[in-house]
Every structure is written in structure tokens, then in C-alpha cells.
Amino acid sequence: MFAGLLFEPTRLPGEAEALRAEVRDFVARELPPDYWPNSDFNEGHSPEFSRRVGELGWIGMTWPKRFGGGERTFFERYVVTEELLAAGAPVSAHWIADRQSGPLLLNYGTDDQCRRYLPQIARGECFFSIGMSEPNSGSDLASVRTRADRVSGGWIVNGTKIWTTDAHRNHYIITLVRTEPPSENRHAGLSQLLIDLRGEGVTVRPIKNLAGGEDFNEVVFEDCFVGDDDVVGEPGNGWTQVTSELGYERSGPERFLSAFRVLVEFVRAVGDEPAPGEAALIGRLASHLMTLRRMSISVAGMLQKGSSPVVESALVKSLGNDFEKLLGELVRLQAPTGQVGLEKCLRQTLLHSPSFTLRGGTREILRGVIARGLGLR
Amino acid sequence: MDRLIAYTAERIFSDHVDRGVLDAAERGEFPHALWDVVREAGLHLVGSPGSGTDDGDLYELLKLAGRHAVPLPLAEVLIANSFLDEAGLTTIAVDGVAPWGREADRVVTVEGEMSVDFDAAEDANLAGESRDRVQLRDVRRVDVPGELYERMALSRAALMAGALDRVLGMAIDYATEREQFGRPIAKFQAVQHNLAILAGEVAAARCACDGAIMSLTSADFAVTVAAAKARVGEAAGVAAEIAHQVHGAMGFTHEHSLHHFSRRLWAWRDEYGRETHWQELLGRRVASGGADSLWEFLVGVG
Numbered sequence: 044m045f046a047g048l049l050f051e052p053t054r055l056p057g058e059a060e061a062l063r064a065e066v067r068d069f070v071a072r073e074l075p076p077d078y079w080p081n082s083d084f085n086e087g088h089s090p091e092f093s094r095r096v097g098e099l100g101w102i103g104m105t106w107p108k109r110f111g112g113g114e115r116t117f118f119e120r121y122v123v124t125e126e127l128l129a130a131g132a133p134v135s136a137h138w139i140a141d142r143q144s145g146p147l148l149l150n151y152g153t154d155d156q157c158r159r160y161l162p163q164i165a166r167g168e169c170f171f172s173i174g175m176s177e178p179n180s181g182s183d184l185a186s187v188r189t190r191a192d193r194v195s196g197g198w199i200v201n202g203t204k205i206w207t208t209d210a211h212r213n214h215y216i217i218t219l220v221r222t223e224p225p226s227e228n229r230h231a232g233l234s235q236l237l238i239d240l241r242g243e244g245v246t247v248r249p250i251k252n253l254a255g256g257e258d259f260n261e262v263v264f265e266d267c268f269v270g271d272d273d274v275v276g277e278p279g280n281g282w283t284q285v286t287s288e289l290g291y292e293r294s295g296p297e298r299f300l301s302a303f304r305v306l307v308e309f310v311r312a313v314g315d316e317p318a319p320g321e322a323a324l325i326g327r328l329a330s331h332l333m334t335l336r337r338m339s340i341s342v343a344g345m346l347q348k349g350s351s352p353v354v355e356s357a358l359v360k361s362l363g364n365d366f367e368k369l370l371g372e373l374v375r376l377q378a379p380t381g382q383v384g385l386e387k388c389l390r391q392t393l394l395h396s397p398s399f400t401l402r403g404g405t406r407e408i409l410r411g412v413i414a415r416g417l418g419l420r
Numbered sequence: 421m422d423r424l425i426a427y428t429a430e431r432i433f434s435d436h437v438d439r440g441v442l443d444a445a446e447r448g449e450f451p452h453a454l455w456d457v458v459r460e461a462g463l464h465l466v467g468s469p470g471s472g473t474d475d476g477d478l479y480e481l482l483k484l485a486g487r488h489a490v491p492l493p494l495a496e497v498l499i500a501n502s503f504l505d506e507a508g509l510t511t512i513a514v515d516g517v518a519p520w521g522r523e524a525d526r527v528v529t530v531e532g533e534m535s536v537d538f539d540a541a542e543d544a545n546l547a548g549e550s551r552d553r554v555q556l557r558d559v560r561r562v563d564v565p566g567e568l569y570e571r572m573a574l575s576r577a578a579l580m581a582g583a584l585d586r587v588l589g590m591a592i593d594y595a596t597e598r599e600q601f602g603r604p605i606a607k608f609q610a611v612q613h614n615l616a617i618l619a620g621e622v623a624a625a626r627c628a629c630d631g632a633i634m635s636l637t638s639a640d641f642a643v644t645v646a647a648a649k650a651r652v653g654e655a656a657g658v659a660a661e662i663a664h665q666v667h668g669a670m671g672f673t674h675e676h677s678l679h680h681f682s683r684r685l686w687a688w689r690d691e692y693g694r695e696t697h698w699q700e701l702l703g704r705r706v707a708s709g710g711a712d713s714l715w716e717f718l719v720g721v722g
Binding site for chain 2: 048050052054055063125129303306307308310311313314315316317319321322323324325326327329330331332333334335336337338341358361362407409410411413414416417418419420
């Protein structure tokens with residue numbers, strides 16, 4: 044009956060809401076009083092903080108207990124992630140492993156791989172990076188040229204990955220490689236390998252971003268040996284796996300909260316009795332934020348039911364990223380001068396804003412995914 | 421919503437709301453045949469006490485009505501019947517304006533005045549929907565539910581959510597059928613991206629609207645309506661613009677039916693408070709707790 048995508052109205056259950064207070068107490072306890080919150084999940088790499096999060100059972104929350112998980116719901120995980128993000132906590136170290144590498148291993152990995160990696164991840168002691176983009180393969184992911192050649196007992200990997208967040212300080216990288224030469228079906232012959240970032244034949248070179256940060260890297264593989272027991276899923280099934288991994292990557296609240304601190308500081312700057320135009324701006328942004336939360340919670344509900352909301356995730360990320368950019372721009376135009384906190388936030392957000400609509404799939408790619416979902420391609 | 425009601429409503433609206441009925445209504449002719457069928461099916465009582473349906477069903481029905489541009493004062497009738505036990509057609513007036521006032525047996529104002537004795541001067545909104553100017557005589561007070569204005573605002577959000585979905589469907593169909601440069605225009609990336617933006621706005625509008633419907637009995641109802649009316653109104657503007665762009669000059673004609681929906685979107689986003697009204701109200705509530713309570717407030721209202 045409806046032409047568009049269905050986001051079933053979904054309410055967070057009580058046991059999920061109950062976690063909020065715990066997370067807030069933890070963050071208040073854990074972070075120093077002079078802590079300046081990160082606006083972005085990509086900033087703030089703190090193995091110490093991640094270990095403490097892991098101790099509380101807030102990494103791998105939905106995974107089976109036998110792999111160190113908590114067997115909790117996606118709704119509970121949603122609450123923990125959004126509370127950590129809203130507080131601007133330094134979550135970058137464990138974020139990717141918790142969000143997508145772990146679930147990928149759970150879905151496609153062997154029992155042995157799950158036992159080897161998931162408990163460490165859940166303890167907040169083992170961090171993962173994403174090995175997708177290459178210097179000549181960005182949005183056109185199927186064109187990756189990093190190759191793995193069959194040798195006795197495993198594979199020899201050669202090639203270069205790029206824009207690899209935290210590769211210089213994480214432990215492993217799940218790498219999309221070509222295990223068969225390109226054929227007519229460009230999605231065939233791809234595989235995912237789990238590679239030790241400190242291992243032999245791996246060189247990591249940091250790349251400075253325009254904000255001065257060194258979060259992302261170039262990762263070069265030169266005759267790097269990967270054993271058969273570190274192949275994730277079936278060789279040749281890489282495209283299917285990477286697509287499902289991207290569903291996890293795109294659906295979370297980090298896709299609309301990157302500029303959230305700007306709104307907080309704007310409210311601080313204008314005070315509790317804002318002028319009409321200021322109030323309307325706050326209200327406009329709040330109406331978007333409330334709606335994006337509903338959509339993201341609805342996606343959490345789909346994950347909870349075991350479905351794979353690839354198109355819905357792309358849609359939430361696309362709307363969320365546009366909102367993150369709009370937020371900074373609109374607040375900038377009404378920002379009172381001389382507000383140090385707000386000014387700092389605005390700069391930080393503006394300098395990072397180009398990445399919002401690039402990472403995890405560009406706006407253009409996401410719109411293509413949505414168009415396919417609408418039956419247009 | 422009850423499946424049988426949804427099915428019945430969908431069938432009645434599909435069978436009885438066509439170009440002829442819509443154009444006649446714009447000329448000022450009340451759709452009596454449609455109104456009779458609606459009443460025979462009991463749809464005018466959805467959400468009223470003793471009907472076995474609730475407010476949630478009422479707003480779901482309004483979404484369907486919006487999908488079909490039903491030219492009846494259905495929002496007014498349903499909401500009036502949810503708190504008044506009176507026969508006939510009751511319309512609701514705000515600022516002296518009441519949909520189909522000329523046909524109504526009774527007018528209730530959002531402030532809680534009621535009259536069966538009134539003058540109605542014909543007038544219309546920009547979609548050509550009856551918005552008569554009424555002057556009430558012999559007024560008496562009635563008990564109206566708290567937040568009646570918000571309930572009416574949500575009716576417009578629900579109608580818009582329905583119309584938005586229709587507009588998306590029309591745009592997808594048109595883009596798939598219309599060929600230029602030897603292929604359907606849906607195959608062009610620029611058109612696909614516009615349709616993707618349109619789909620995003622439609623989905624966001626529906627979620628914002630559903631959020632307020634979920635909060636009907638909650639203390640945060642007014643806040644969720646503010647968010648819904650503001651967000652859906654914003655979506656309506658973007659969606660109508662894109663849908664027309666996709667339809668090209670054909671959509672600008674009176675002959676094509678897109679305008680029955682796009683003009684309603686433009687009209688409904690202004691009725692019962694345009695976006696800025698609700699943004700300002702919501703913004704004041706958000707700011708009143710201060711910066712450090714902002715997040716708590718947002719997640720508290722859900």
C-alpha cells in the first residue's frame with residue numbers, strides 16, 4: 044500500500060531505558076571534570092576507557108555469552124551507544140569492532156574465530172579497523188585491487204588500503220581482497236581476510252587530515268602471509284559479506300550526532316529564554332533530531348528481529364549526515380559572538396564536516412542504494 | 421490500525437474519490453455520495469467512544485484520507501465525534517474558519533464554543549478545499565479535550581504523511597514510465613537522487629507523525645506534536661518541490677492529478693500552525709531546561 048520504506052513505529056523497551064542512568068553515571072565518574080567532549084565517534088581513542096566500557100559489559104552486548112557477549116537486545120545496545128555519543132566519550136578504540144567487525148565474525152566467521160576474537164573485543168582489549176577503500180577504489184568498492192594469492196596453508200596479500208581509521212593504534216584489520224582475477228561478474232572473487240596490523244609485511248602510514256588530526260592511515264601489504272584460519276567466511280563471498288557489514292556501519296546514532304555538541308553549546312550561549320528566531324532554530328533542529336532517533340530506533344528493531352535493513356540504514360545515514368551538516372551551518376548564522384565554547388565546537392564541527400557525507404559510504408552512494416530500494420535501478 | 425477498517429477505508433476511498441469528485445468539491449459541491457458511503461461503513465465514528473477503535477486508529481485513518489485527498493472534513497468530523505455525542509456533521513473552526521461550514525449541522529471552535537446557528541461564507545484554502553468563514557450565534561460552552569489545537573495540528577500532520585506517500589508513489593511511477601533520451605527518466609542518476617531525497621523526507625515525515633501518535637496519551641503529547649507538525653511541514657515543502665520537478669510540465673497542468681496532492685501539502689503545512697510556530701514552541705521547551713539537560717529532554721520525550 045505504501046510506496047516508500049516502512050519504518051515501524053518502535054518504542055525502546057523499559058530494560059533498555061533503564062541503562063541510561065547507568066551509562067550517565069559511568070561517564071560522569073570516568074571522565075575528568077575538565078574533559079572537553081568529543082563531538083564525533085571518530086575522535087578520542089582511549090584503550091583505557093574502552094577497557095572500562097568492556098568491563099561493564101557494554102561491548103558485544105548482543106553477542107552470545109559463550110563468546111563473551113551479553114545476549115542483550117539491540118535496543119539496549121542502542122541506548123548505550125547513543126548515551127556514550129551524546130556525552131562525547133572517547134569511544135573510537137572499540138567502536139568499529141563492536142559495531143561491525145564482531146557482528147561480521149559472528150555472522151560469517153568460524154566457531155574458532157569467534158572464540159579467538161570476540162571475547163577479547165568484548166573485554167575492550169582488541170580493536171579493529173576497516174580494510175575497504177584503496178587509493179583507486181573508493182565508492183567503486185568492487186574494483187579493489189589488493190590481491191591474495193593461494194599458497195600452502197594460506198594466502199599472500201599484496202596491495203594498499205587507505206583512509207583506514209586508527210590502523211596505527213588498532214590490532215586487526217578485516218581486509219577486502221581479490222582472491223580470483225576480475226571476471227564479468229565484478230562482485231565475484233572477493234574475500235575478507237583478518238590481518239594482524241602489527242604483523243610482518245604490513246606497513247601503516249598515518250595521513251594528516253585538514254583539521255590537523257592523524258586518525259586515518261594508509262596500510263600497505265607486501266607479501267603478507269595470512270593463514271587459512273584467518274579467512275572470514277567463504278573465499279569468494281566477500282561482496283555479500285561486505286554489504287551486510289555496511290548495514291551495521293550505517294545504521295547507528297553516530298550518523299546524526301556528530302554535530303550534537305554544537306546544539307548544546309548554542310543553547311548554553313542563548314540561555315533558557317531564547318529570542319523567537321533562536322527558539323525556532325533550536326526547535327527545528329530538535330524536530331529533526333527527535334525524528335532521526337525514531338528512525339534509528341526503528342532500525343534497531345529490525346536488527347532485533349534478525350532482518351538486514353540495508354536500504355533503511357542507508358536512508359537514515361543519508362538524512363542524518365545532511366542534518367549534521369545543516370546543524371553547524373544554521374547555528375553559525377545565529378551564533379552570538381564571544382562565546383568561547385560554542386566557537387570551539389563550531390570550528391571543530393566545520394573542520395570535520397567534509398567527512399560526514401563521505402565515510403561509511405558517500406551521500407551519492409547512499410542515494411544509489413535508496414534508489415535501488417525504490418526499484419529505480 | 422484494525423486491518424478491516426484499513427481495508428474498508430482504502431476500498432471506499434479508491435472507489436469513490438476520483439478526479440470528478442475532487443474537481444466538483446473544488447467548485448463547492450459537497451461530495452454527498454462519498455459522505456453517505458463513509459457513514460454507512462461507520463468510518464465517521466472511528467476513534468469515538470464505544471466504536472471499539474481508539475485515537476490511534478483515527479489518525480491512521482487520516483493518513484489514508486490524505487493518501488486519497490478525500491474531499492470531506494474528515495479530520496474535523498472524526499475529532500469532533502471523539503468527544504461529542506451528536507448526530508450529523510460537526511465541523512471544527514479555528515480563527516473563524518471551518519471546513520465545509522456551509523454543510524455542517526454544528527460548529528465547534530477549538531476554544532470550546534459550540535453552535536447550531538451560524539452563518540457560513542464560502543471560502544477555500546489554496547488547495548481549493550472548503551474553508552468557510554463562520555459566524556456563530558447562540559453559542560454554548562462544551563467540554564473539549566485538552567490540547568484540542570494540538571490534536572487538530574496532528575490531523576494535518578497525518579493527512580500530510582498520507583499525501584506525501586502518494587506523491588512519492590506518483591513520482592516513482594511517472595519517472596519509470598516517462599522516457600527521454602531513449603530511456604525512462606528513472607534511469608538517470610540525477611533523477612534517482614532526487615527521488616531518494618524525496619523518499620527520505622517521506623519516511624522522516626511518517627516517523628515524526630507516528631511518534632506523536634504513539635504519545636497520544638502521554639504528558640509529552642504537545643511536544644511530540646510540535647516536532648511532528650514542524651518536521652512533516654518541512655518535508656511537505658521539499659517533497660512537493662521534487663515531485664513537481666520529476667513530473668515536468670505535465671505536473672504543472674490542471675489535467676494531471678499531482679496538484680490535488682501538492683496543493684494540499686502546501687495548504688496543510690500552514691494550517692494549525694506553520695513550521696515556525698511549532699519550532700519556536702518546541703525550541704522554548706528544549707531550552708527551558710538549559711544546555712546540560714537538553715539531551716535528557718530529547719530522549720525523555722522519545
